[in-house]
Amino acid sequence: MNDSIVKPAGRKIIDADTHLTEPHDLWTRRAPASVRDRVPQVMMHEGQMSWIIDGNKSIGTGAHPNSSILKDGTKIRVLDNFLKLKFDDVHPGSSSVKERIAVMDAAGIHAQIVYPNILGFGGQASAKVDPALRLICTQIYNDAMAELQEESKSRLFPMALLPWWDVKAAVKETERCVAMGLRGININSDPHFQKDENGAQIKDLGSKHWDPLWEVCVDKDLPVNFHIGASETSIDWMGQQGWPSLPRDLRSGISGAMLFFNNGKVVSNLIYSGMLDRFPKIKFVSVESGVGWVPFLMEALDYQLAEIAEGKKFDLKPSEYFQRNFYACFWFEQKDISHTLRAAGIDNVLFETDFPHPTSLFPIENIEARLNGLTEQERDKVLSLNAAKLYKIKV
Secondary structure, three states: OOOOOOOOOOOOEEEEEEEOOOOOOOOOOOOOHHHOOOOOEEEEEOOEEEEEEOOOEEEEOOOOOOOOEEOOOOEOOOHHHHHOOOHHHEOHHHOOHHHHHHHHHHHOEEEEEEEOOOOOOOOHHHHHOOHHHHHHHHHHHHHHHHHHHHHOOOOEEEOEEOOOOOHHHHHHHHHHHHHOOOOOEEOOOOHHHOEOOOOOEOOOOOOHHHHHHHHHHHHOOOOEEEEOOOOOOOOOOOOOOOOOOOOHHHHHHHHHHHHHHHHHHHHHHHHHOOHHHHOOOOOEEEEOOOOOHHHHHHHHHHHHHHHHOOOOOOOOOHHHHHHHHEEEEEOOOOOOHHHHHHHHOHHHEEEOOOOOOOOOOOOOOOHHHHOOOOOHHHHHHHHHHHHHHHHOOOO
């Protein structure tokens, strides 16, 4: 990756979306003895090594490392070959702090925001077990991420997972994670498809049920992150988007692309829910979704509100809420990208690589040249300053 970014002196690039290949002992090493055999761990299950929770429930068939970068720095781009990878096959920077920072230094990246794999991008895989075990697994993950952040000397910034099935517990865990130094939360985008511990349907995120969580996020100036695929209903790597006649790799390509638009659904519902009038200072981040859809969707929401819901009033236009309350992340988009970023809002976009996932920018093509239609000040914002302000990263 050397020389992949021509970086003007002083610009500290922040990568707003990367992932951790969880070490196989992340949970077992930290779990109390009473639940050590129930927390996520890699073991033989139905004839193959898999990530297992609660002793017999698979949350990662094959124990896949969720990394496409090999030890020699080459990248796997064939789906069937990617699916065969094991932990020992992939680049140690996928899981090791020291090796990750070496990758960052080679690419000219100052800091990275880090998201999980095994418990789901929004922690949704924990729904397979009882609430007490879910909470322990979530807390152990967050403890490990606080340790990782400290070990990195403020180069890696993991986002905290939450016990989203219980808003009171979510508030408490948010406050605990802030006290440990974590800079943002990561949440299930569709909790209303799940039930709480009493069997009642959980309210959707626009409901006042969630106001206590939004209150603490505003009070602590904590961004709320929605990673694509952050719920059981939104994630669809191989499934329903591609037609049956297409081969698996092409179906996967379509599903991966359509995941970007699923985050548009989350943004739209948050805006139309009216909750942004109650919490004008809250900040939401649409992670790994690209930005090209943002200008069109905001114009469409403005139009639909006037044409379909005449008489419904909010304090602002839908597009104005996006400018005030939302961020979106770009990485692969190149065609007329400077115009696209300006249309989405220079103050509302973040740069990401998605390292070490299959769609990641690896090696990074010359991002500075791709953004040569922007002014230096605009490039500073989208590559560094927006994320630095949002996540309180010193640059």
